[in-house]
Amino acid sequence: MVFRLLISTNLFSMLATSYRDCSVYIKSKEAPAKDVLKDLVEMCRAIQHPMRGLFLRSYLSQVSRDKLPDIGSEYEGDADTVMDAVDFVLQNFTEMNKLWVRMLYQGPGRVREKHEKERSELRDLVGKNLHVLSQIEGVELELYKDTVLPRVLEQVINCKDELAQYYLMDCIIQVFPDEYHLQTLETLLAAFPQLQPTVDIKTVLSQLMERLSNYAASSTDVLPEFLQVEAFSKLSSAIGRVIEAQIDMPIVGSISLYVSLLTFTLRVHPDRLDYVDQVLGACVKKLSGTTKLEDNRAIKQVVALLSAPLEKYDDIVTALTLSNYPRVMDHLDNGTNKVMAVVIIQSIMKNSSCISTADKVEVLFELIKGLIKDLDCTSADELDEEDFGEEQNSVARLIHMLYNDDPEEMLKILCTVKKHIMSGGPKRLPFTVPPLILSALKLVRRLQGQDGEVVGEEMPATPKKIFQILNQTIEALSSVPSPELALRLYLECAEAANDCDLEPVAYEFFTQAFVLYEEEVADSKAQVTAIHLIIGTLQRMNVFGVENRDTLTHKATGYSAKLLKKPDQCRAVYACSHLFWVDDQDGVKDGERVLLCLKRALRIANAAQQMASVTRGSSGPVTLFVEILNKYLYFFEKGNPQITSAAIQGLVELIKTEMQSDSTNVSPAPDAFFSSTLRYIQFQKQKGGVMGEKYAPIKV
Structure with missing residues (x-):
């Protein structure tokens, strides 16, 4: 054994020396280069040890590289052709x-x-031969297509070695020009299904598609070539054959191939949405055997597949036209489905996309159903509050992006949204109902002044019809329960009905608000906020006749006087005085009832003062009296005949007396407030004119 290795070593050294000598001989041109090269290749057969043979042939390739007959080479002639060089390199390879x-x-x-x-x-030693082939100038497309590629692929397929097949296919893709790959695409792709099942074909195919994509992006002049050779169809068919042939390929491998194909399609054929949908459809077919993906790598690939069209078109509307898009999303687990839904909404927000038809809204809300309703047994109560709130806020923002100039279509959009969000459960409704209500009110104001009757099942977009829908929607919200929010929305709708001159509708919304206040709003702070909202909204209403307005005003003043705390009662009652004196409504100027409200507020303030005196052993703060004084001054300036200078003077004296007796009061706020009010009275007196004359009798 040792003797044979010594012989082999000596032979290796002798052959290496012979190669150098033959190199000199080729330079002398005493014999055709092809004959010398052929002899050299045959001489290498003497070394059968794999590693030594590799190094020897690699050395041969190196020393003969600049001696190959090539176009423009000094060794090209009648006896030596480019084909001789190709044969030499291919045989050595x-x-x-x-x-x-x-x-x-x-x-x-x-x-x-x-x-x-x-x-x-040692793989680079073999791959260098392919690199040498790619550097031969005479290897033009036809020679590559007819000779080089078929012989190389034949060797790759026949060797049946996983490492060799993967590496050599990768070499072919990397070293030869993109144009050659495009023109020989069918031949190249036909080799992939013949490779060993364990070869990582997806990576090689992905690299091929990436190179072709970059080639297409390099110049618009090459795009017709892609259409001419039907590159998409060939790649799509090849991927199908590879997946079919490699039955043990993991699902992540199959999906990654479709991701690469989709990337290729979006770059080379961005206008062919049918191609994009075809890729998604093929992915759906592959996923049809599974219920939900559990492999995290596969899930990431599906997310990449779904994100690609959004990034390319910058317009979710385009993605909504892809019939297979939602079918792919159905295979995501619930958590990833929600993540993908957020990505879709962010894309809409980023590009200010406007979803303008009910059909597209239907598709969109099916895509983001993971955010709109619970897809599994996990209830909303078990979710992270902060994450849940952010997700629902994104849905709320999305609703404002839905718009159509046609009122009929816009109403259909709103009804579609209502259908979806009503199934979201009690925890989601407080987030999603308000934007729906506000969007509907925008439509109402566009239709202001229009009216009509419902004919058959077709419901024309009229304010009355929209208010019916809003009433039903808010009623569902009030039962969540979220009564304070529902009350606010009822008042918003009442104000919109007022602008449309629909008195019965506005009265109905106010009635619903009062019912909610009576039956559902129990917290004292919430009651205070609610009653002030009611008073403020009712003050702005001008649609009511005398009877309806008196009924609502009576209820508001009654609720104000029943608040839990005396200071809250006082402030609500004097706020009600504005319900009887509205500047822009000539019919709503009842000075007597204004005075009654203010006197009632004074009695409540006095009771609060006495209670404070009992509990603390001294008189309490007089801030309420100063606030009432300012209301007196307001109506005095507005010309209310019931508010006289004598009444104001009496109230000023009362406050001075109370403040003198309030020796334990350490807060400077009431003092500052009262001083500012007195300075205002003095300013009006000094200003002169009609107002100065009115204020003249008041002594401060």
Whole structure:
């Protein structure tokens, strides 16, 4: 054994020396270069040890590289052609690949892992032959198509070695020009299904599609070539055959192939939405055997697949036309479905996309159903509050992006949204109902002054019809329960009905608000806020006749006087005085009832003062009296005949007396407030004119 290795070593040294001598001989041109090269290749057969043979042939390739007959080369002639150079390199490549594969089977099986590592380190020696081929000027497209590629692929397929097949296919893709790949696409793709089942074909195919995509993006002039060779169809068919042939390919591998194909399609054929939908459809077909994906890598690939059209078109409306888009999303687990829904909404917000038809809204809300309703047994109560709130706020923002100039279509959009969000559960409704109500009120104001009757099942977009829908929607919200929010929305709708001159509708909304206040609003602070909202909204209403307005005003003043705390009662009652004196409504100027409200507020303030005196042993703060004084001054300036200078003077004296007796009051606020009010009275007196004359009798 040792003797044979010594012989082999000596022979290796002798052949290496011979190669140098032959190189000189080729330069002398005493014999055709092809004959010398042929002899050199044959001489290498003397070395059968795989590793030594590889290095020897690699050395041969190196020393002969600049001696190959090529176009423009000094060795090209009648006897030497480019084909001779190609034959030499291909023969050397074939023999080197055989030696490389044989390395795996050298020695016992227990050292096979070591040999595999050595082979991986030596692979560049084999690949350099393909690089040499790509550098030969005479290897034009036809020669490559008819000779080079078929012979290389033949060797790749026949070697039946996983490492060799993967590496050599990758070499072919990397070293030869993109134009050659495009023109020989069918031949190249036909080789993939013939490779060993364990070869990582998805990576090689993905690299091929990436190169072709970059080639297409390099110049618009090459795009017709892609159409001419039907690149998409060939790639799509090849991927199908590969997936079919490699039955053990993991699902993540299949999806990654479709991601690469979709990326290729979006770059080369961005206008062909049918191609995009076809790729998504193929992915759906592959996923049809599974219920929900559980492999995180596969899930990420599906998310990449779904995100690609959004990033390319910057318009969710385009994605909504893809019939297979929602079918792919159905295969995501619930958590990822929600993540993808957020991505879709963010895309809409980023690009200010306007969803303008009910059909598209239907598709969109099916896509984001993971945010709109619970897809599994996990209830909204179990979710993280902050994350849940952010998700629902994104849905609320989305509703404002839905718009159509046509009122009929806009009403259909609102009804579609209502259908989806009403199934979201009690915790979601407080987030999603308000934007729906506000969007509907925008439509109402566009239709202001229009009216009509419902004919058959078709419901024309009239304010009355929209208010019916809003009433039903808010009623569902009030039962969540979220009574304070529902009350606010009832008042918003009442004000919109007022602008449309629909008195019965406005009265109905106020009635619903009062019912909610009576039956559902129990917290004292919430009651205070609610009653002030009611008073403020009712003050702005001008649609009511005398009877309806008196009924609502009576209720508001009654509720004000029944608040839990005296200061809250006082402030609500004097706020009610504005319900009887509205500047822009000539019919609503009842000075007597204004005075009654203010006197009632004074009695409540006095009671609060007495209660404070009992509990603290001294008189309490007089802020309420100063606030009432300011209301007196307001109506005095507005010309209310019931508010006289004598009444104001009496109130000023009362406050001075109370403040003198309030010796324990350490807060400077009432003092400052009262001083500012007195300065205002003095300013009006000094200003002169009609107002100065009115204020003249008041002494401060």
